[in-house]
Amino acid sequence: CSIPSLINDSQASPLSLSIHSSEMEDENHPYLNWLLQYDELQSGFANSFYFVQFCENIINIYQDGDEKIPLIAIIKDLQMEEEKRNESENIRQLVIHLLKLVSLTPNQIDSSNYNFHLRDIMDTVCKGMKNPLTPCKSFHSLDSEVKLYILFRLLQESQRPIRYLNRIAIDSEDNQYFLAKGGRLYVQYGKRLNNLSKIHFSKGVTKPRSVERHLNELRPMKLLAETKEQWTGVARFIKNFGENETSLRIIEKMEEALLMMSEEMLHRMVHDEHEDSIPKMGERNGTKSILRMVNNGLRVEKQVTFSHFLCHIRTFEKEESKKWLRCHYYPNCTKEDDVCNFAHPKEKCDDFISESRKCERLRDCPFLHGFCPVDGNCVEDRCVYEHQKQRHYRTVTRR
Structure with a gap:
């Protein structure tokens, strides 16, 4: 794997x-x-x-x-x-x-x-x-x-x-x-x-x-x-x-490490989701073609790295990722849930317990933290609570 x-x-x-x-x-x-x-x-x-x-x-x-x-x-x-x-x-x-x-x-x-x-x-x-x-x-x-x-x-x-x-x-x-x-x-x-x-x-x-x-x-x-x-x-x-x-x-261990990198790259290529762009193992010279690419200094045109992979996971697809950022106008957002590109919280956040223990995602958490104790007069630019009596005073740049 x-x-x-x-x-x-x-x-x-x-x-x-x-x-x-x-x-x-x-x-x-x-x-x-x-x-x-x-x-x-x-x-x-x-x-x-x-x-x-x-x-x-x-x-x-x-x-x-x-x-x-x-x-x-x-x-x-x-x-x-x-x-x-x-x-x-x-x-x-x-x-x-x-x-x-x-x-x-x-x-x-x-x-x-x-x-x-x-x-x-x-x-x-x-x-x-x-x-x-x-x-x-x-x-x-x-x-x-x-x-x-x-x-x-x-x-x-x-x-x-x-x-x-x-x-x-x-x-x-x-x-x-x-x-x-x-x-x-x-x-x-x-x-x-x-x-x-x-x-x-x-x-x-x-x-x-x-x-x-x-x-x-x-x-x-x-x-x-x-x-x-x-x-x-x-x-x-x-x-x-x-x-x-x-x-x-x-x-001294670099040679062994390079061999392990080559083997892993071979696994990546064999299991790549874009299989049609990779020579099939059963095709003529398919195996030799893959091995030649692997052994050629580990230079593969479409190499997937951990950084590329984890960055892609964290951001997801551009539009999909927005759904996992809280709508800063909720619950006063004028758009319907399925129209707004941002999440309208429906469930309570399990990680948010009190003022002393806040959810790490803070304002971007797509779950409910409860209504703000000073709703109507809140001046916190990143308040983690919901506001029913006012729109949050700060205009938030949406990502």
Whole structure:
């Protein structure tokens, strides 16, 4: 299964940033400050320990004869659930499949009761931690990192073989470098860098004995490179900081990483949705044509990267994406629900509880937060509440 690119080309890369450009820089830790820039630029569930572990082990979830869900579809649907709050059929079937591997009564599990069975199994799996699933909270409403934790724990409980990450180097600061699926280079923070990360980025403290707290306490994993150029750049920067042995080990692993990139690109091409533009494996010279394109320096005309993929998911199609932005004139919008290009909230937002705990999407959330306490006199330019007595005073530029 192939996966798209995680590095967002629209963002600056630490490889192109000045070593001395960071506000948080400490002259005593130039190497750590350089690595710390990835903490700010690389975020989201794809830069997490359980995401990397899940990608590495998805091959063990299915056996011959099973209906397999491609990894690229799982990643896409995790992002879609995070953005749009709808339930993915692919994710549902993946959970049911894993539950049947773990349960003593697999024939009793189906799409109508899998949340109940999952909650029951997680009571045991959590081992002293608070179960993130409750009768009022389904698997699909959880944060993506928590979902990945649950998926990987189910795989562990299934007794299927677990593939461990290929560690290629440990630097002088105890940061560990790993070669992961698709020829990607990850770093897991050592103690010193982890402490700096918590100081500079004010990592939130969650409730004790919870899965969220467990995830927060894990040392971060960040994607450093996924192309030949990025691997070379990382190795060069690390060498410039005096980490010669680490740089050498990264260079030694580049050949293996490039082979993994080639294999992943071949998977992408074979499974490309535009199959008519790709030589069919059964056609004359079809296989040779694909392999020649792959081996030609990994230069493929329509290469899909993680950045292109995730950016496309976050924005969706232009018109469709508007439906997932709240209409700033609702409930006084003069257009009907099906005419207005923006969402008219109908359901209450699960994440918005009080003034002290606001939904992260704020004014753009397509769900209800309740009427503003000072409706009629509100002057907040990004008020998260609904206004019935007034139109919001600020003219909002619609995206």
